[in-house]
Amino acid sequence: MNATDPEPDPGLDPVENVVATIARSAAEIRQGLVGRRGKAGAENPSGETQVEADVWADELLADRLTSIDGVAQYASEERSEIIDGGDDRVSVAVDPLDGSSNLKSNNTMGTVFGIYDEPLPAPGSALVASGWILYGPITTMAYARDGSVTKYELTGGERTVVEEDVTLPDDPLVYGFGGRVPHWHDEFREFVREIESNPDHKLRYGGAMIGDVNQVLTYGGIFAYPALEGSPRGKLRLQFEGNPIAYLIEAAGGRSSDGSTSILEIEPDDLHDRVPLHVGNAEFIDRLEDALE
Numbered sequence: 001m002n003a004t005d006p007e008p009d010p011g012l013d014p015v016e017n018v019v020a021t022i023a024r025s026a027a028e029i030r031q032g033l034v035g036r037r038g039k040a041g042a043e044n045p046s047g048e049t050q051v052e053a054d055v056w057a058d059e060l061l062a063d064r065l066t067s068i069d070g071v072a073q074y075a076s077e078e079r080s081e082i083i084d085g086g087d088d089r090v091s092v093a094v095d096p097l098d099g100s101s102n103l104k105s106n107n108t109m110g111t112v113f114g115i116y117d118e119p120l121p122a123p124g125s126a127l128v129a130s131g132w133i134l135y136g137p138i139t140t141m142a143y144a145r146d147g148s149v150t151k152y153e154l155t156g157g158e159r160t161v162v163e164e165d166v167t168l169p170d171d172p173l174v175y176g177f178g179g180r181v182p183h184w185h186d187e188f189r190e191f192v193r194e195i196e197s198n199p200d201h202k203l204r205y206g207g208a209m210i211g212d213v214n215q216v217l218t219y220g221g222i223f224a225y226p227a228l229e230g231s232p233r234g235k236l237r238l239q240f241e242g243n244p245i246a247y248l249i250e251a252a253g254g255r256s257s258d259g260s261t262s263i264l265e266i267e268p269d270d271l272h273d274r275v276p277l278h279v280g281n282a283e284f285i286d287r288l289e290d291a292l293e
Ligand SMILES: O=P(O)(O)OC[C@H]1O[C@](O)(COP(=O)(O)O)[C@@H](O)[C@@H]1O
Pocket: 048, 077, 095, 097, 098, 099, 100, 101, 178, 179, 180, 207, 208, 209, 210, 225, 235
């Protein structure tokens, strides 16, 4: 595809309308970061300080996505309640800006989305599509649907396919692990030592999950934000971060795990549940699960 993404069309599949709307909004979101790097003076439902851009991007996406025919619900990391538009076909969950603490230093961040065919909160097995926008030196999108991953470059309203049927490279190269090292559990620390001791592996950690996971998709490897001492469910949110990432990485031939089972199998209790997240090449996730057993 090398075309301007269309305005939402009531005759079209709501999933494709949602994806086209997010892709078309990416240039505007990127531009809108300028002047919105300061604190918003409020906390999100996870107790984190919001920056102005978090609140602004959430409102922009809420307005646009809830106006699409076929979208029943909109939920986001930045608001407590679901916007419920009735019993339409799909529910959209977004992390409007992932890694927004990187705004201050002007480092990479992204937008993450999951499209579910059940009311939220829903398990990852109810996802019908997911993806992310990466605001790097250029704006790109990775998108998974029906077990297949496509990468795009986004310029203005245009979406250009860069690669289809994307799979994780066979020889994993990069690793990145979140959380303070003194708070890692011993078994996890041992696993990390083993990964680090291989001279073919390189550390990549940028403080925005989406930047780090995109490196894993590009070079092969593993990203984790594990369970920590004092935070048994880690930091990342199941609906807005864990499930969409896991769905895409699994569609690319990789694996996801909360330490023992696929992220996509977890039944949520609450919209803002957190989850220990480990994603990457199957051989790494297999070894991780053995180590944490
Ligand atoms: O600052 P830490 O503990 O390394 O955490 C970084 C993690 O937190 C996050 O920034 C959380 O995402 P948000 O910016 O959407 O809250 C992840 O993107 C990233 O992996």
